[in-house]
Amino acid sequence: MSKSKILVTGAAGFIGSNLVEKLLLRKYDVIGVDNFNDYYDPKIKEENIISVLKKHNFKLYREDILNLNKLERIFRNEKIDVIVHLAARAGVRPSINKPKLYAKVNVLGTVNLLKLSVDYKVKRFIFGSSSSVYGNSKQLPFSESDPCDQIISPYGASKRSAEFFVESFHKSFDLNCTILRFFTVYGPRSRPDMAPAIFTKKIFNGETIQQYGDGLSSRDYTFVDDITNGIVLSLEKESGFEVINLGNNHPIVISDFIKMIEYVTGKKTKIIKLSKCAGDMENTWADIKKANRLLGWKPETDLKEGLKRYILWLRAN
Numbered sequence: 001m002s003k004s005k006i007l008v009t010g011a012a013g014f015i016g017s018n019l020v021e022k023l024l025l026r027k028y029d030v031i032g033v034d035n036f037n038d039y040y041d042p043k044i045k046e047e048n049i050i051s052v053l054k055k056h057n058f059k060l061y062r063e064d065i066l067n068l069n070k071l072e073r074i075f076r077n078e079k080i081d082v083i084v085h086l087a088a089r090a091g092v093r094p095s096i097n098k099p100k101l102y103a104k105v106n107v108l109g110t111v112n113l114l115k116l117s118v119d120y121k122v123k124r125f126i127f128g129s130s131s132s133v134y135g136n137s138k139q140l141p142f143s144e145s146d147p148c149d150q151i152i153s154p155y156g157a158s159k160r161s162a163e164f165f166v167e168s169f170h171k172s173f174d175l176n177c178t179i180l181r182f183f184t185v186y187g188p189r190s191r192p193d194m195a196p197a198i199f200t201k202k203i204f205n206g207e208t209i210q211q212y213g214d215g216l217s218s219r220d221y222t223f224v225d226d227i228t229n230g231i232v233l234s235l236e237k238e239s240g241f242e243v244i245n246l247g248n249n250h251p252i253v254i255s256d257f258i259k260m261i262e263y264v265t266g267k268k269t270k271i272i273k274l275s276k277c278a279g280d281m282e283n284t285w286a287d288i289k290k291a292n293r294l295l296g297w298k299p300e301t302d303l304k305e306g307l308k309r310y311i312l313w314l315r316a317n
């Protein structure tokens, strides 16, 4: 039996490019969509995707998910079975100054893909959401049953709004949908605007780190391979509608995270403390019982091992 054809949006991004490689290894036919925007240097995205461009079971479309006509042409040309929708304006802090852009790409872009999924009878829609939807919820660890009524950033609001559309398309059109909420992902090709990449680079170069807040806020850093494993498991699983956390379930406070990078790199750093940024959550911590129960998923890479693998990759690149 031939394997499904998977459309991955955001295919040249950090998580997307890691996922595309994994899907190709598993012999799926993969269609990538990405507009290579300049949220960070597009050359990094070109590098992310270069190794798969010549694979016979991969095709890349350089299109914007906001362009419904161009998107529709892809759906007409390809018989898509499953969509993994990862294209988004990511990043909490920039969303404070560009809320309209985040709403447009993250909400309208998602609605375009949902609409085409129904029109072209896609079997399953997997949406890459975020721990940001929990905001400053006091109930830790964050569980999928949390009301998500404590959102504190336009980014979190855009992801939650997109989640509502995903759920409504399941209810109105019977589209099979899984919402995966990722928790601070790091590893090879880490997004350059995120703390793991910024801190590691600065520690390597002997530069001072700017730490926002008192260092006591915590993050549930999750290795990218664990995230892509969770995505693969969920696309292979029947589901009507589910919301599932994918996180490491071992949060660490920022000051200890910096110490761990120092330990793994063998270098010391200087820190200057700055006041907390708007939109930054206090803590993130994933309850992963549901991922384990429904997908048989659990994270396999602890933070120390993941940082070692990330740093090995950085040295080689």
Ligand SMILES: NC(=O)c1ccc[n+]([C@@H]2O[C@H](COP(=O)([O-])OP(=O)(O)OC[C@H]3O[C@@H](n4cnc5c(N)ncnc54)[C@H](O)[C@@H]3O)[C@@H](O)[C@H]2O)c1
Residues within 6 Å of the ligand: 009, 010, 011, 012, 013, 014, 015, 016, 033, 034, 035, 036, 037, 039, 045, 063, 064, 065, 066, 085, 086, 087, 088, 089, 090, 091, 105, 109, 128, 129, 130, 131, 181, 182, 183, 184, 185, 186, 191
């Ligand atoms: N990295 C994390 O820690 C994390 C955590 C939670 C959720 N997420 C979500 O996972 C997904 C992937 O995140 P990432 O860290 O790989 O980010 P990324 O920025 O590296 O990847 C996103 C990709 O989407 C593409 N894209 C953006 N807007 C587009 C548009 N209008 N049309 C077509 N392509 C477009 C970008 O060019 C980029 O290559 C995003 O939806 C993000 O919100 C990421």
